[in-house]
Amino acid sequence: MGRAPVVAALLLLFTGCGKETVVIQKGLTGIDATIVYDGALGLDQIRVSGRLDDGTAVFPATARPEPPQPLTTGETSVVILLNEALAGSAIYVRGDGLVAGTVSASDQERLTLLAAALVPVTLALGDQAICGDGRTRAGIETCDDGNDWGTDGCSAVCLVEADWSCTTPDPGPSVCTSNLSCDAQRCTTGCCSGADCVAATFDACGVEARGCAPCDPIRADDCIGGECTCGEAAACLPGQHCVLGACVCDPTSCANGCCADNRCQLRSVDACAPAGDACAPCDPVAADTCGANGECRCGSLLACALGQHCDPNGCHCDATTCDGCCTTSGVCDRGDQKNRCGSAGADCTACTGPGAACDAGACDACTVSCGGGCCTGSTCHEPAELSFCGAAGDACVWCDPTRADNCGGDGHCHCGLGAACAPGSVCGAQGCAPP
Numbered sequence: 001m002g003r004a005p006v007v008a009a010l011l012l013l014f015t016g017c018g019k020e021t022v023v024i025q026k027g028l029t030g031i032d033a034t035i036v037y038d039g040a041l042g043l044d045q046i047r048v049s050g051r052l053d054d055g056t057a058v059f060p061a062t063a064r065p066e067p068p069q070p071l072t073t074g075e076t077s078v079v080i081l082l083n084e085a086l087a088g089s090a091i092y093v094r095g096d097g098l099v100a101g102t103v104s105a106s107d108q109e110r111l112t113l114l115a116a117a118l119v120p121v122t123l124a125l126g127d128q129a130i131c132g133d134g135r136t137r138a139g140i141e142t143c144d145d146g147n148d149w150g151t152d153g154c155s156a157v158c159l160v161e162a163d164w165s166c167t168t169p170d171p172g173p174s175v176c177t178s179n180l181s182c183d184a185q186r187c188t189t190g191c192c193s194g195a196d197c198v199a200a201t202f203d204a205c206g207v208e209a210r211g212c213a214p215c216d217p218i219r220a221d222d223c224i225g226g227e228c229t230c231g232e233a234a235a236c237l238p239g240q241h242c243v244l245g246a247c248v249c250d251p252t253s254c255a256n257g258c259c260a261d262n263r264c265q266l267r268s269v270d271a272c273a274p275a276g277d278a279c280a281p282c283d284p285v286a287a288d289t290c291g292a293n294g295e296c297r298c299g300s301l302l303a304c305a306l307g308q309h310c311d312p313n314g315c316h317c318d319a320t321t322c323d324g325c326c327t328t329s330g331v332c333d334r335g336d337q338k339n340r341c342g343s344a345g346a347d348c349t350a351c352t353g354p355g356a357a358c359d360a361g362a363c364d365a366c367t368v369s370c371g372g373g374c375c376t377g378s379t380c381h382e383p384a385e386l387s388f389c390g391a392a393g394d395a396c397v398w399c400d401p402t403r404a405d406n407c408g409g410d411g412h413c414h415c416g417l418g419a420a421c422a423p424g425s426v427c428g429a430q431g432c433a434p435p
């Protein structure tokens with residue numbers, strides 16, 4: 001094929017004719033470039049270079065042969081081996097034909113490097129790309145501002161720089177303008193919206209060098225002189241709501257807290273209330289935290305009922321909070337009923353016996369100890385008698401002495417050995433008889 005070898009060192013000669021992807025040793029990637037040119041141009045060197053999208057060089061630009069010598073065959077081949085870490089990268093490969101060191105013909109192609117393989121590419125050298133000649137070479141340069149330095153919008157390799165826009169007139173050169181050209185010097189009466197200086201409004205408020213930004217409609221109601229305001233004063237503080245020109249703390253501005261001194265506070269057990277309401281402390285006996293809706297809670301449960309106290313295990317009835325007695329379900333009871341009797345947070349007990357009574361939080365002792373007689377209050381009548389008749393601690397009853405003459409061992413009124421007489425009859429020595 002009459003192709004001249006032109007590379008060495010980093011660039012290795014490749015003599016094959018095929019343009020298939022060639023597998024090479026693992027750990028490498030590379031390019032198999034065929035450079036086609038007009039043999040009549042008088043080229044004496046071919047220079048190959050590669051870069052990433054951002055202009056970073058992938059490998060050093062290398063010109064061969066060295067020293068220069070006439071290139072007339074019209075085609076040459078270059079193999080470039082690269083570290084496999086570059087595999088998968090999309091790169092630009094550029095070829096330039098030089099005459100006495102001056103670029104006379106150029107081409108550029110884009111390809112993606114593959115692991116352990118040579119990617120074939122053909123560079124057909126056409127119009128020269130010379131950065132700084134003022135002419136934008138389409139396909140290789142994206143601008144040419146007539147110089148070969150950057151930071152002016154068109155880079156040292158004639159690529160448009162970030163945040164710049166460049167024209168590409170024919171003939172050139174390019175004119176580049178910053179996309180960030182609005183600044184304090186030029187925008188004294190409004191604010192910068194991108195590259196534009198605009199009059200400040202509520203939705204785009206700002207002044208001079210400051211960029212335009214919308215005012216917070218909760219904290220402000222106007223934009224005056226480039227500043228967000230509430231009425232004619234400064235915008236409200238975070239957690240406040242601008243209402244009719246005044247800053248207040250309300251549910252709109254304080255959805256996740258409660259209000260204290262017109263400011264929005266984070267909730268705690270010491271400052272707990274629904275959104276926008278006045279903060280208030282929880283009863284530390286009944287609660288140990290403030291819930292998400294501003295309700296006092298004992299752990300994950302609602303705050304404890306009166307008479308219970310909150311500890312890490314939940315709500316409990318005990319001496320701390322209950323002057324009466326605690327039921328089996330943990331409720332504090334007054335403790336003054338015969339079936340729920342107790343005091344000082346003790347467990348409620350039931351006072352037994354029909355005459356049982358609870359006195360000052362304790363079962364009347366009579367009902368317990370007066371087994372052979374009956375009770376009136378705490379007084380035990382034992383043995384039972386006609387006026388205080390009963391048994392086993394029951395409440396004493398009074399026997400009518402006209403109808404009964406003794407209180408039996410069963411605790412009931414009797415006439416002799418029989419039952420007490422019916423109303424209208426009289427108990428005598430012979431038993432019940434008409435009066």
Ligand SMILES: [Ca+2]
Nearest residue numbers: 130131135144
């Ligand atoms: Ca140019």
Ligand SMILES: [Ca+2]
Nearest residue numbers: 145147149154
């Ligand atoms: Ca420039």
